[in-house]
Amino acid sequence: MKHEDELLAKWLSGEVTDEQVIQAEGVESLEGLKRLVTAMDNWSMPAYNAAKSLKEFKANRQPRSSKIRKINWRAVGVVAASAAILIVAWFAFFKTNDIILTAEHGETQNFVFSDGSKVWLNDGSQIVYNGKDWISQRSIKLTGEALFEVTKGSPFVVTTHLGSVTVLGTQFNARAWGDNLHVECYEGRVRVNIDSQETILTANESVRSAGGTLLTKQDFTHASPSWQNATSRFYSEKLITVCEELERQFDIKIKLKDADRVFTGTFNHSDLDAALNNICKPLELTYKISTDKKSVVIE
Amino acid sequence: MAKSVCQESVFDSVFNAHAESLVNFLYYKSGDYSGAEDLVQEAFAKLWKQCAKVPLEKAKSFLFTIANNSFLNEVKHKKVVLKFEQRGHSALDNVTPQYLLEEAEFKDRLEKAIAALPEGQRTVFLMNRIDKMKYREIAEKLGLSVKAIEKRIHKALIELRKVSSKL
Secondary structure, X not given: OOOOOOHHHHHHOOOOOHHHHHHHHOHHHHHHHHHHHHHHHOEXXXXXXXXXXXXXXXXXXXXXXXXXXXXXXXXXXXXXXXXXXXXXXXXXXXXXXXXXXXXXXXXXXXXXXXXXXXXXXXXXXXXXEEOXXXXXXXXXXXXXXXXXXXXXXXXXXXXXXXXXXEEOOOEXXXXXXXXXXXXXXXXXXXXXXXXXXXXXXXXXXEEEEEOOEEOOOEEXXXXXXXXXXXXXXXXXXXXXXXXXXXXXXXXXXXXXXXOOOEEEEEEEOOXXXXXXXXXXXXXXXOEXXXXXXXXXXXX | OOOOOOOHHHHHHHHHHHHHHHHHHHHHHHOOHHHHHHHHHHHHHHHHHOOOOOOHHHHHHXXXXXXXXXXXXOOOOOOOOOOOEEOOOOOOOOOOHHHHHHHHHHHHHHHHHHHHOOHHHHHHHHHHHXXXXXXXXXXXXXXXXXXXXXXXXXXXXXXXXXHHHOO
């Protein structure tokens, strides 16, 4: 008979009749089944209060609005817990309306601005923006790396210590670590400035800088920054840059001899050992991870 | 703007739609209700963190995948114990004390037998019997085929029927 190992399930859902079960297994079998199903018919789980649980959930999470919330203080030297922490604070140094968003080590952070623009912060990165006047003056100071999706409106300017990116309705990734600025445009148009140098990028174009000089722009094909898929990608970058990213992602310290070796490739953020292997093997280097998994030596 | 899980109202509706069945699922898996509640909070926290990357229509299976891969009751030899509430009685007339006693005993033996089922059969069976989910819905949530669900339920029924037969 067909469906021998689904017969009783099909009986339970009404697809197969009582008679068919009697034929296959006998009357007693059917009666036993009916008894058990009838008994369970009025079994239930205790009532669940979804509204209350949702409230608890929100109370435990840091909210995403730009209003001021509680400030988390951590003792110096304490390693960040695996939960991302959104720190919102007022600094007397900046105008009182500046708001700071930070992504901790090993975490990324997302935020939606009041105009619908979005930012995704890669770990170890931070933005400072004008909370009060956002709609009319969309300016952001970026430290590190972030992906932006910008709605049409007033000019949206992202400044980094290496250069600035000005946008009008688009999606781009800006990476400014050390002295390498790397901007990828996913949609729309973006203007990148370093001092008097300027380049305009359209979709699938990217540009990098080295030592204060904006290099020739290049095309790329990937649809989103690799760090969004928990991978870091490098094109002919110095090993020291690669290791700095490793240190940020895994929250470790690396001791490196040949800082200037050049690496092209990727590593995934989920496994330190695999990541180190991916990087060291092609360069014929060896690595050693300490027993507490906090430091690595590469040579 | 398209509906995004990052929007509070959308996230809330996902929570209200699925939190309860998620808690129940985890309870069926482990027998630990408060552990299940904690894990649900964690699963939604993960969804919130990834809200920009999870399209609304994938939120449900995202949550259940996290729940399915989670570990409660990690001590291997710890037995799973499941207890259910009962509203009303099967036989409407003739509810004698004797009947009630038998009914309670049967429930007890059945609960033990269900708890002893392999986890894959147990969770699926209870999602169908207690949460009243159709096989297709269970299949969607757990990322399995309807046939796979039916096979598990069939096996569960074969095992549990042994309890019914001991009268």
